[in-house]
Amino acid sequence: MQFSENWLRSLVNPPIDSEALGHLLTMAGLEVEEADAVAPPFTAVVVARIVDTEKHPNADKLKVCKVDAGQGELLQIVCGAPNAAAGMLVPCAVVGAVLPGEFTIKAAKLRGVESFGMLCSARELGLSEDHGGLLELPADFVVGQDIRSALALDDIRYTIKLTPNRADCLSLAGIAREVAALTGEALALPAIEPVAATIPARRAIVLDAPQACPRYCGRVISGVDARAPTPEWMKQRLQHSGVRAISALVDITNYVMLELGQPLHAFDNARLSGAIHVRYPRAGETVLLLNEQTVTPAADTLLIADESRALALAGIMGGEDSGITLDTAEVFLESAFFAPAAIAGRARSYGFSSDASHRFERGVDFALARLAIERATALILQVCGGQAGAVEEAVSPQHLPVRAEVRLRPARVRRLLGIDIDDEAIAALLSRIHLVVRREGDELRVTPPSARFDIEIEEDLVEEIARLYGYDNIPAVPPQGALQMLDASESGRSAWDVRHLVAARDYQEVVNYAFVDEAWERDFCANPDAIRLANPIASQMSVMRSSLIPGLAANVVTNRNRQQERVRVFEIGRCFERKADGEPVTGFHQPLRLAALAAGPVHGEQWGVPARNVDFYDVKGDLEALFAPAQLSFETLSHPALHPGRAATVLFQGRRIGILGELHPVWVQRYDLGPAPVVFEVDLEAALSSTLPVYREISRLPAVVRDLALVVGQEVSAARVSEVLQAAAPAIVRSIALFDVYHGKGIEAEKKSLAFRVLMQDTQRTLEDAEVDRAVDALVRNAETTLGARLRG
Template structure:
């Protein structure tokens, strides 16, 4: 809402020294969002006057039209002689009144005016267009003024070029501030000044021969006021003061009747619509649209109406989309038109029916969105319009039509419908005190609520009746907010909340933090991705049709139709982030994410909808929880590029499937779980470079995730770097198996005995299986096993490999003898040979 300060002063007697910035500061303190204070004409200096064209000489020797004009500016130039001015516009004639800027003036934008020779003549000033004056975008021709303005009149004052305009972002709960009346009320309260309410008009009582109106849907329209004005001059034009106020408020002047409806809407906040009475046929009816009906709106678009649309209709059909936009068939015309009725004369509009109605906010909002048609009227109805202002708004429009267009007001006043009475809210007098933590007292609370417009009764318990223009005041907290904002939010003390004593983080929260710190310490960067996914992403991962990850929860109202489902795996979001960063120049990438995935079983019962009038019962809460699909927490990593950078110490090492497996081990160590790594085939990983990650639970090996290198087809489909790797783990399963508190390890002070062993096995035997056999055979003296070399060659034979392990032995209470260490080594080797078919290399 753009609010010219000069217009605002008509309703509030602000001191002359108060400027727009001070008004904005007060309104911001009262809770309004003033985004900008625009100073119009700040860089404009005169002389700028009204002139009358005396003579025009057409200069035909140039490629474009050039006119040499003599213009009478009275005594504004100090001599009384006409000014000779060169002008390229052709939309004016001898005798027209125009705006003339004389030498020495400065136009908006720092454009200095001086006498100069051009086109073979001396031009002593300039005849101005609307855009050159900063009052519009019209630059096709100069501004022609009405003939009643005297020559030599100061055009700066006449056109109200110097002003300040407040640009206010009106929130949805303050629809009354989409009017000068509402902003003036807030301004008067902020400065402690009286308000001259423009809605306080003498409105005649309903009755008489007014235009007939029938409301068929009173839930969507509870009041409809219709007034008639006859004998309007079709050629009447809006006065300059009205056009300038509309322009400053961000609206384009159109014609007198339309400008009056827009002006009254800005003034009182009540949208109006003017119908050409000659184009109306019979009774005006407010109803829902019928199936198949169509309407051509004022923007020239033919719209197929929905049965839920509320329309204004006559005997022939819809003539307007209620509260949104009128129809083209009944448009006000200032030129001859084809009448809807064959009995109507073919002339411009002379008889007008003014509509001022109150429509349901939800109905108008849905229609506006359904047709993708937002208007100034719909914006106001969506936020709530004062139903009591309809009569005053219609009367104001009639008065202006009579005054400016020479019309005659009809004797009848049509006012049908019964608006709902204002709501009454019961509130304790000290409720604002308890909300703010400040003692205001009953007197302050009552005074502030009365300034808002409420009627207040009662002592300790207040019965507060909200004003008709504040439909948002429906509960005690709404009323408390009004007291707080008017008293000033800056006066509220800053106090730290006192949370109740707690038990700290849960085990799951501690695990997530440990995992995040461990992965960050290992060089991974955490990302947060949207939990939405589409079929294309799952297809790109190469998931089979029967893969459980394809069974997803579909959103009823997705943000994007391309991603209408909740994710069942973290990989699509992570891989998209990897692709985006690689495309922007990121070469070496290591990313991780921890978050929820959604795995519906298909057995969840349908969700119930509990009432909003009471707290749900325990049974209803249990039913709601049962309808929610399982939401396990997972952790995933993706890698691409170099895992270890190169330098003077050597070449870089590219990320490989083993790094993804190691990331899983990092997570498992934080959960105090030992992973079992096995070869597997599982989309979207490469079938020969995919590891299944398991853990032992109650004697069984439970699958908790996968890691490895992505399949080349997946890499190509998603546009990822070559040899990209990934890992995903079921973090909730790891948490469940993590056991109790961590036991500190026993540290022995006795020396360690190291024994190396090299075993030759088939290529198909995993190194982890050999390591497990060595651990099982070595006994309690074994401290650690480490694979430090893998060798293949002709001397081993085809399909064979050599695995070299370093075995560390240590006793907690003594120094081991060589015989003890050797015996433990031989026992480990014997077990490995018996379980894996290995042979001792060199034996």
Template sequence: MKAPVSWLAEYVDLPAEITPRGLADALVRIGMEVEGVESGADALSGPIVVGRVLSFVDESQKNGKTIRWCQVDVGVHNADGEPRGIVCGAHNFAPDDLVVVSLPGAVLPGGFAISARKTYGHVSDGMICSVRELGIGEDHDGILVLPAASAQPGDDPLPLLGLTDAVLDVAVTTDRGYTMSIRGLAREAAAALGVPFRDVTLPLPAPDGGAYDVHVDETDVCRRFSARAVTGLDPAAPSPDWMVTRLRQCGIRSISLAVDVTNYVMLETGQPLHAFDRDRLSGPVGVRRAEAGERLTTLDDVVRTLAAEDVVVTDESGPIALAGVMGGASTEIGATSSAVVLEAATWIPEVVARTVRRHRLPSEAARRFERGVDPEIAGTALERCVRLLVAHGGATPVDGYTVVGEVAPPARIAMDAHRPERTAGMPIPRDAVVSHLDAVGCTVTDDGDVLQVQPPSWRPDLLVPADLVEEVVRLAGYDRLPSVLPAAPAGRGLTGRQRLHRAVSRAAAAAGYTEVLAYPFVAPSVHDAFGLAGDDPRRSAVRLANPLSDDEPELRTSLLPGLLGVVARNLGRGTRDLAVFETGLVFLPRPAGEPPTLPGIAARPSDAEIAALDAVLPDQPRHVAAVLTGNAQPRGWWGPERAADWADAVEFARVVARAARVELGVRATEHAPWHPGRCAELVLDDVTIGHAGELHPRVVAALGLPERTCAVELDLDALAEPGPPAAPEISGYPPVLLDVALVVGDDVAAAALRDTIREAAGPLLESVRPFAVYTDAERLGAGLRSVTFALRFRAPDRTLTVEEATAARDAAVTAAVERHGARLR
């Protein structure tokens, strides 16, 4: 919300010594977010003056363009008393018109410096400016003509154009919709500075239904619908300059008097209004739900297909406006409109917000309705519109005032008078509590130690005592709150599960991986990109009713979509060697059941209510996943680079397992989205807890990733919390080192051979490690390979003999022959 300080000053007595920056600081101190203090003059410098066009000559050029050689009186800035000669390409001015002239030495927005230069056969001693060249609008069809008698040649035009008026740029949070108006911001300024506030007050006619016939079918979404009407409006009447200036300062362009008035009053009061051409209305105006498939052409000339959830304003011809969002083209105010019906309604915020999202149609009106509009300001806003149209458009008010619907006042709140100071941790006297509540518009009744507080109609966010405490504390001053470091309770620390998660993250980071956080939202199309089967449970994702993005409406069932998106973004920014990981929750829906009734906020939910809510929530196990692409080892003096491959993904899983002090089993499998021949199943106690390997080429191509991209994902919740680490047994006796090479079929996994050797060799075997694989069809036979293992034998109580070690090795070889058909090479 942009608010000119001069407009705020009409509703609050600003101290004479306060600066715009000081006003902004005061608002920040009470919790407002002021993003900046702007002035149109900031981008202008040098001599910019008012000039009067004395005469001009139209001259045709060889390129077909006609320029004007103008003589312009710029007062004291005339050269040796003579008017300035200026070349101008526009033709929308006449002799004696007042214009804005940038003289040599001036600098316009965008760093555009003005100098005397020869053009079209003349030396142009300056430039006559358009509104776009001055940075106050987008119109570049002609130059800016000032009102007659508004200034004299040589005067400074910036005050006349409102360019010296400071404008506050305030970021309005969703709970403070009332500050999307001059009225609301002025009230905040008054509270911040401790000065009086003057509200918008006008006498209103009694509602009699005579303005226009209105009926509301959807009273649950339109709480009140008010209407006034005028006739005899001069369609050609211009908007007053002061109104156009203020609209421009607030970021709204001028359209026509009727439209400008509704926008001006919306900015002033916070109540969005809409003007219908009365002559283009057919019968009574109504409010109802749209019929699925109905069409409405909105004011932006887009034909929109309506849904049954939409709420529309109608007449006998059908929908004429999308409720709370935008009007329809069929009843638009045009160049001949002289009879106008003005509408001010109160819509349920949720309905407007969903309509905006559904049609992707944000508007200034919708932004206010989404945050809540004061239902009691509608009559004042309509009366203000009528008076402005009468004063500046020659309109005549139509007798009658239509109001349909009632709005219940906010509920009274009981609050302990001492609660704000207990919450803030600093003294806040009872009188100050009452004063601060009164400053925000509340009516306070003193009832001993308990204050009975009636919130104002424009504060729908004040619902419980905690909301009132926030109002008192922010006006008392957040900057006055004491900083007290809370004492940590003794005897507590991280839980075993938290220690496990931290150990895994640290181990992954120590292994060279970078931790990232991805959004938990995914697009349904990712399941197809991953090549998941139609019955794959990962396709059954939880769909959000109100997603942040319509393109990603589902909660993730795997960490990989988000991680691969991170990789793609980094690749697009020039990074080629990536190793990233994430730990986070995935969301696995439970079988659909009857949704429980949501408990109220008056008391803590019962254990049964909490259990019923938990029963319909999705399972949320914590996973860890990693993605690798590019080189795992760069090129250097130690040798050539080494590309990351499936073995690195498996090693990441082992890093996680070591952090949890468990040992994973690894066996070949097929599982989307991995390559069927390069996918490992990660097993713990004969239970699959994850997969690792190289992604399928089709998945890589669909996501635009480099070839041979590798990934791993496993279930962290499947890993038990590790107990205290056990100290290893250390033998002081030397080991016996033996190697054994076994020839097996290609379908026998090295991990299976290793497990057999470890089991059959007995307790003397300290470690077994595969270190070489050899294939040669001529020497070994087709479909065979040789896997060589390094065996380390050691006895804890004696020096082991070679014979003992050899016997243990032979036992292991015998078991491999029996179980896997191996032969000793």
């Protein structure tokens, strides 16, 4: 929302400067994003009349002009503008003037002819990019008047960022009411009197969808002059509020919309047929809009139509076939209330937006329609002439919004805001923003005005009191409360503990968007039924992620594009999957996961260790360290994101908790990931559980070590062999560790040799050879029986 400060001060004029006014609005919840001068600084530019022009004797494209600048004598000025003509009023920079860009005007000779000033275009004054000719001024301007005063250029254009609940401030009247309430200054809104009907012309109105449009006002105005010029004061206010002046009829509807907040639309009455219907579209119906876009309205898009065809998208944009032109002599003026739910999102679904839809989808005052049509009618008659018919109003009272009373407990206000404010002061503050307040016992009953869609519960009123009282006036008191010390189990850890553990392994945390490119989701997750966003913020962020891996791979791409080859990143975040019994949203499962990725060299460049790229076992070690002292197990895995043969399922306490592996070569090449990154992704819940170390007495007696080389099939994993040996180990066996894998001479092609070091020890006595031999035999027998292993000779 943009508006002119001068326009606002014509409605309410507090004794504060522009900067303080902007701060006041921001602290009241109407955030001022920008406050820019409508024109750059320049001096000594006045209104001047060209009295006479002659062709320059030495240049074909120059003219020698005699100019009256109000200085008592005519000035001779050489000008190259093609539209320079006798009788025009134009801006004239006299000698000594300083134009934008610190350009000083001096007396000079141009092609041998003296020139004492400069006639200016709009671009030379910094008012627009138009430099096709001199800026032509209205004929009623006073010669010699400073141009900044004549065009009201000493003005500020405010841009405010309104939250969706404050649709009542999408107008100068709404903002003025706020300023008056905040400062206590008098409010001077324009007086609006009903325009008496002087012609019998009328057009019937039929509400075929009263739930979407419960109020529609229309009026015929005949004999208008559509070519009449827009008054300069209106044009200035529009332009200073960021709205381009077009023609008188269009400018008036835009002016009333900015002034009161009620969008209006003017139809060419001669192009209408029969009654006006507010209805939903028929099958195959199309509308050619004013932006030259032809749309086929969806079934839930409300239309304005006559007896023969659709005329406009209701509350969004008018149609080209029924729009006014410079030849329009009879206007049908529309002013309506459309339910926000009937307009919200419809314009965006057709790929555009409009000032009207922006207001209606947030909520326009449902009592404003008739007032706005009277205001617009008076301005049309004043500017374009003509005669007005009676206002036709169709209304469905049962479908109009209801402003219910809201209960307010002053004691709760004091407790929530932490301020000592009495009941009368609370009522006075609410009354300043036109809320009706009545007392009922110890409580107040507050009825919001029709413009305030956002006041429905007690907390809404507390917020209003806070901002009217002044956030700066509310003391900042540190919160106090009694806290109970809760038990913290040593077998569990927080997400922050996990973050610290992963960071200690030389990974850096990242926070990626939860929505990703559909191609990445398809490639890395093989997910053909991704959860699609209805309104993505960008085309490359169109679906919800079902894995954290695509986001981490994208981090690698970003780093490689900036010549960073070594990447070690991790993320904790939610993923999104379809699941019938999902919670908290039915149909969707939202698990929290931990994922990490390592790419490039294991260490930064140095002389101490040989350079090599990170591999599967480096990341496997990081993952095992995260769960230590608990033991993880791994099984081979086929996964669309991972390299076949270099991928594993991660098992914790016999339960599948995630995946580990090197990214698939196809994706490494397609997305230019460099040396193949290695990733793991596990359920966060599993990572939060922790196994405590168990104390065992340290033996002072010597240990016995035996090496077992077992020959097993190639398909048998070392982890499986270790598991079988551990299952048969007696109490004296302290550890069993793999230390060698052998293929080659003496071993069948389909076999391999796995060598394990078995350490045996007792804390109370020295082990005997026979006891050690029995333990080794038990290990070998279990491996032979369970896995078909044999002891290598």
